[in-house]
Amino acid sequence: MKRQILISVLIAVGINPLYAESTRGDGPGLGHAISPEEIAAWDISVFPDGEGLPKGEGNVKDGEVVYKNKCIACHGENGLGTATGDQLAGAQMELTSEYPEQTIGSYWPYATTVFDVVRRSMPMTAPGTLTNNEVYAVTAYLLFLNNLISEEDVMNASSLPKVKMPNEDGFINVYQEEKNK
Amino acid sequence: MAKDRINDQCLEEDQVAGNGLLDRRLFLKKGLQFGAISTLASSTALASTNSETKFEPAHPPWMHKPGKPFSIYGKPSEFEDDVVRFPTQNEMVPGNGVSWTPLHLMEGTITPNGLHYERHHNGVPQIDPKKHRLLIHGLVKKDLTFSIDDLLRYPMQSKICFIECGGNSNAGWNKQPSQAEAGYFNGLASCSEWTGVPLSVLLDEVGLRKKAKWLVAEGADAFAMQMSIPIEKALDDAFLALYQNGERIRPENGYPLRLIVPGWEGVLNVKWLRRLKITNRPVMARNETSRYTELQPSGKARMFTFPIEAKSLITSPSAHMVLKEPSLYQITGLAWTGRGKISKVQVSADGGDTWAEAELQEPVLDRSFTRFRMPWHWNGKPAVLKSRAIDETGYVQPERTELVKQRGRKGFFHYNAITNWHIDSDGFVSHVYDKKDNETTDSDISIDSGWD
Numbered sequence: 001m002k003r004q005i006l007i008s009v010l011i012a013v014g015i016n017p018l019y020a021e022s023t024r025g026d027g028p029g030l031g032h033a034i035s036p037e038e039i040a041a042w043d044i045s046v047f048p049d050g051e052g053l054p055k056g057e058g059n060v061k062d063g064e065v066v067y068k069n070k071c072i073a074c075h076g077e078n079g080l081g082t083a084t085g086d087q088l089a090g091a092q093m094e095l096t097s098e099y100p101e102q103t104i105g106s107y108w109p110y111a112t113t114v115f116d117v118v119r120r121s122m123p124m125t126a127p128g129t130l131t132n133n134e135v136y137a138v139t140a141y142l143l144f145l146n147n148l149i150s151e152e153d154v155m156n157a158s159s160l161p162k163v164k165m166p167n168e169d170g171f172i173n174v175y176q177e178e179k180n181k
Numbered sequence: 182m183a184k185d186r187i188n189d190q191c192l193e194e195d196q197v198a199g200n201g202l203l204d205r206r207l208f209l210k211k212g213l214q215f216g217a218i219s220t221l222a223s224s225t226a227l228a229s230t231n232s233e234t235k236f237e238p239a240h241p242p243w244m245h246k247p248g249k250p251f252s253i254y255g256k257p258s259e260f261e262d263d264v265v266r267f268p269t270q271n272e273m274v275p276g277n278g279v280s281w282t283p284l285h286l287m288e289g290t291i292t293p294n295g296l297h298y299e300r301h302h303n304g305v306p307q308i309d310p311k312k313h314r315l316l317i318h319g320l321v322k323k324d325l326t327f328s329i330d331d332l333l334r335y336p337m338q339s340k341i342c343f344i345e346c347g348g349n350s351n352a353g354w355n356k357q358p359s360q361a362e363a364g365y366f367n368g369l370a371s372c373s374e375w376t377g378v379p380l381s382v383l384l385d386e387v388g389l390r391k392k393a394k395w396l397v398a399e400g401a402d403a404f405a406m407q408m409s410i411p412i413e414k415a416l417d418d419a420f421l422a423l424y425q426n427g428e429r430i431r432p433e434n435g436y437p438l439r440l441i442v443p444g445w446e447g448v449l450n451v452k453w454l455r456r457l458k459i460t461n462r463p464v465m466a467r468n469e470t471s472r473y474t475e476l477q478p479s480g481k482a483r484m485f486t487f488p489i490e491a492k493s494l495i496t497s498p499s500a501h502m503v504l505k506e507p508s509l510y511q512i513t514g515l516a517w518t519g520r521g522k523i524s525k526v527q528v529s530a531d532g533g534d535t536w537a538e539a540e541l542q543e544p545v546l547d548r549s550f551t552r553f554r555m556p557w558h559w560n561g562k563p564a565v566l567k568s569r570a571i572d573e574t575g576y577v578q579p580e581r582t583e584l585v586k587q588r589g590r591k592g593f594f595h596y597n598a599i600t601n602w603h604i605d606s607d608g609f610v611s612h613v614y615d616k617k618d619n620e621t622t623d624s625d626i627s628i629d630s631g632w633d
Contacts, residue, residue: 028331028334028335028336028386029386030327030331030332030334030335031317031323031325031326031327031331031383031386031387032325032326032327032328032331033323033324033325034316034318034324034325034326036324039316039318039324042316042318042455042456043318043456043458044405045397045399045407045458045464045466046464047460047462047464047465048465073273074273074274082273083272084271084272084273084274085273086471094480095476095480095482096478096479096480100476100480100591102471102476104471107471107476107482108470108471109465109470110465110470112465113465113466113467113470113471116407116464116466116467117466117467120404120405120407121302121303121403121404121405121467124273124274124276124277124303124403125274127303127403127404127405128403128405170480170481170482171470171474171481171482171483171484172477172481172482172483172484173484173485174483174484174485174486174487175411175485175486175487176485
């Protein structure tokens with residue numbers, strides 16, 4: 001009880017007791033501690049190895065429904081793109097051709113990026129409104145359109161990072177190359 | 182005309198390169214007069230008014246009545262209302278696009294805040310700074326949040342630096358030269374004085390763990406823009422800007438908080454910054470994999486092309502301008518490099534056969550716009566002007582032929598080739614490629630349409 005009072009007093013005078021110790025001597029030290037739960041709510045970054053993928057899952061069939069409702073206006077039938085939205089699937093022309101088609105299947109190096117960008121940025125008219133299951137589903141549908149998974153496959157935190165992307169090795173890390181010189 | 186006598190005297194002794202390029206030290210002489218340049222849009226009007234211009238009497242009307250009262254925030258003169266950004270955006274998502282800085286209508290090196298270029302992926306969020314926090318977490322000893330009021334109490338630094346979108350000048354990859362005004366295809370570059378808190382100070386406070394190699398920066402816009410940046414850059418000279426040219430950053434440039442990574446491509450300077458996740462590897466976000474990577478003729482793509490390579494551009498005379506008569510003219514333009522300072526800008530008036538060094542406006546600053554000027558006598562015959570920047574690493578801005586040979590034409594980003602301005606015998610300025618570059622196949626304008 002006494003400790004709680006002390007903490008309340010410290011907060012009242014502007015000192016965060018969780019943090020007070022480490023602030024001494026090292027600059028202004030005005031940062032505020034934050035709980036792991038709160039960080040988990042903020043952090044929506046998904047890495048190629050699957051770090052950051054949430055619980056939940058989705059299949060191709062459900063993804064097609066989401067796609068036709070929320071994505072097709074910009075990205076077109078079967079992910080073929082429109083004048084205003086990226087082509088996401090159906091690449092015919094190779095990357096070395098005069099008119100290369102840079103789709104998820106032909107160009108994107110990691111399947112996890114699809115989940116990450118759909119969850120954070122799509123649909124452009126109402127970003128961040130899809131449920132995790134819907135994001136998994138529409139990711140599954142897009143990977144299916146690119147012949148990267150079969151119609152029966154289910155995407156979740158364990159299966160998505162395992163999807164093999166044909167162009168994973170198609171990139172030159174210019175920054176690393178220069179550092180190595 | 183008296184002007185021509187001065188010019189003729191200058192010519193012989195001061196010529197430093199072919200087709201009338203004159204010694205930059207001529208600028209030290211008094212009494213130089215330059216020929217008039219008009220813009221194409223206004224040239225007819227200008228021509229007609231020039232002969233009949235009636236100036237006001239010795240004491241014009243505005244000297245006989247009180248002027249306007251004070252204003253709480255100044256605006257440009259109503260007679261300058263054509264000096265504006267040029268927006269091009271996605272039809273379905275109007276918040277996804279760019280607006281170009283009118284470099285061809287400006288002088289000096291600092292971009293006024295209202296003219297700084299914009300690249301938004303889904304509009305400009307209107308953020309209440311009282312409700313905005315920055316979270317730093319991940320491979321740190323303490324995860325911490327900072328309010329804007331907190332950050333305003335930290336020691337600050339200022340730096341003048343340019344920011345250039347990786348997609349700037351991308352029309353240069355097209356087979357046909359763009360005929361847009363210079364700023365409207367090269368103006369996704371601007372230069373401001375940014376003031377804020379060194380990122381190293383905050384990274385000290387959270388305490389980096391040994392495995393910390395990258396940070397993932399995230400914006401609070403509707404795209405939730407996310408980009409990975411190596412930790413060594415973060416510790417070197419990156420900072421969190423709160424002010425732009427002395428006032429708080431404009432909403433369209435990241436209010437209330439913007440990450441500045443001097444000299445590195447624009448998209449890394451994350452606006453509306455809300456989160457920095459310290460990691461041991463890049464997140465491989467959409468905008469560092471599917472976009473902002475450059476597909477090469479081999480089929481491989483360049484990735485993490487961070488520093489902006491040296492580039493220069495003659496802003497006047499430039500496309501859509503008209504030289505009114507054979508005369509002495511002032512060539513002026515901008516040069517910049519993400520690798521330090523510009524050491525030299527060379528100008529050619531004979532399509533690259535001969536070159537001479539332009540005058541650089543002091544002070545020449547690290548990773549900033551550098552203004553160059555060169556006196557030139559135009560003899561009334563067709564001419565091709567070029568400028569090329571050389572930076573302190575010795576890097577020389579490439580000719581387009583050379584750049585296209587190295588990179589192909591499908592990379593979309595990081596176009597920094599020399600721009601040619603052709604002046605015809607009527608004084609009309611247009612954009613041309615070198616003869617060897619003139620590709621005769623069908624016009625391909627698809628490259629600069631993809632802002633999504």
